[in-house]
Amino acid sequence: MAIEFTKYHGLGNDFILIDNRSSSRPQVTPEQAIEMCDRHFGIGADGVIFVLPGKNDTDYTMRIFNSDGSEPEMCGNGIRCFAGFVADLEGVSRTQDKYRIHTLAGVITTQLMADGQVKVDMGEPKLLASEIPTTLCPDDQKVVEQPLEVAGKTWDVTCVSTGNPHCITFVEDVAAISLETIGPQFEHHPAFPQRINTEFIQVVRPDYVKMRVWERGAGITLACGTGACASLVAGVLTGKCDRIATVELPGGPLQIEWSISNQRMYMTGPAERVFTGKF
Numbered sequence: 001m002a003i004e005f006t007k008y009h010g011l012g013n014d015f016i017l018i019d020n021r022s023s024s025r026p027q028v029t030p031e032q033a034i035e036m037c038d039r040h041f042g043i044g045a046d047g048v049i050f051v052l053p054g055k056n057d058t059d060y061t062m063r064i065f066n067s068d069g070s071e072p073e074m075c076g077n078g079i080r081c082f083a084g085f086v087a088d089l090e091g092v093s094r095t096q097d098k099y100r101i102h103t104l105a106g107v108i109t110t111q112l113m114a115d116g117q118v119k120v121d122m123g124e125p126k127l128l129a130s131e132i133p134t135t136l137c138p139d140d141q142k143v144v145e146q147p148l149e150v151a152g153k154t155w156d157v158t159c160v161s162t163g164n165p166h167c168i169t170f171v172e173d174v175a176a177i178s179l180e181t182i183g184p185q186f187e188h189h190p191a192f193p194q195r196i197n198t199e200f201i202q203v204v205r206p207d208y209v210k211m212r213v214w215e216r217g218a219g220i221t222l223a224c225g226t227g228a229c230a231s232l233v234a235g236v237l238t239g240k241c242d243r244i245a246t247v248e249l250p251g252g253p254l255q256i257e258w259s260i261s262n263q264r265m266y267m268t269g270p271a272e273r274v275f276t277g278k279f
Contacts, residue, residue: 003027006085007043007274010077012222012251016043017085020050030069036279037067043279046218049078051086058102060086066217074105074163076225076267080118083110084271105163122265125233126161134159135191144237150185158234162265166230167196170240174202174212183214199227201235206242209235211249222251229265232256
């Protein structure tokens with residue numbers, strides 16, 4: 001059976017979007033998602049995202065399979081693409097439309113802006129070791145600039161959950177990091193029982209940082225929305241960043257805010273439709 005899809009990307013972090021509103025179960029299996037994400041023998045993507053019926057008074061439910069078949073709790077760039085795809089499905093103009101979306105990380109609200117950008121209320125970050133989860137600190141403590149041995153080197157890391165678990169470390173030059181070598185060692189480190197996303201951050205100014213990321217289940221990607229949010233929070237916790245900053249990723253910039261008034265994170269960035277097809 002042919003599966004209709006639309007390809008989207010958020011700063012080069014690309015996804016296969018599937019209209020799954022007629023069923024609460026994804027149309028494809030994790031194994032099929034791996035085939036679809038293959039960049040040589042499939043469509044090519046960092047993940048497959050499903051638009052399912054809403055739950056508990058939400059408009060829609062989002063589920064995602066990574067390119068390795070695993071299922072993350074949430075995806076920041078993916079949920080912006082989700083919002084754009086839903087607007088296309090509904091045939092509405094992208095002007096100030098809001099959606100409440102059920103995810104495994106909780107309810108996320110998106111707002112389609114008049115300039116084509118999508119603003120996402122990412123909620124409050126989780127900072128305790130038990131919430132990441134990680135064994136780097138006692139469960140009831142924050143993980144801020146803790147030493148971690150990886151690849152024969154001690155890294156000072158700060159851990160934040162923004163729906164997904166993140167390990168952030170600040171470096172002098174992100175371009176010098178060998179992501180393909182170091183990334184998997186962070187992801188599968190025994191200190192992270194559910195694996196980890198890892199961000200390497202170069203602070204250019206308190207309101208402007210450069211970021212490269214190794215994503216759990218996807219590897220090197222051009223952008224990571226939840227990681228950009230987590231990195232700003234880590235920058236504030238360590239005194240390196242302002243609460244509002246531009247996070248420059250290989251695929252382009254995201255505008256991130258960690259509000260001082262309500263402690264919620266806000267991410268604003270693009271969601272671009274690439275093409276449609278059948279698989």
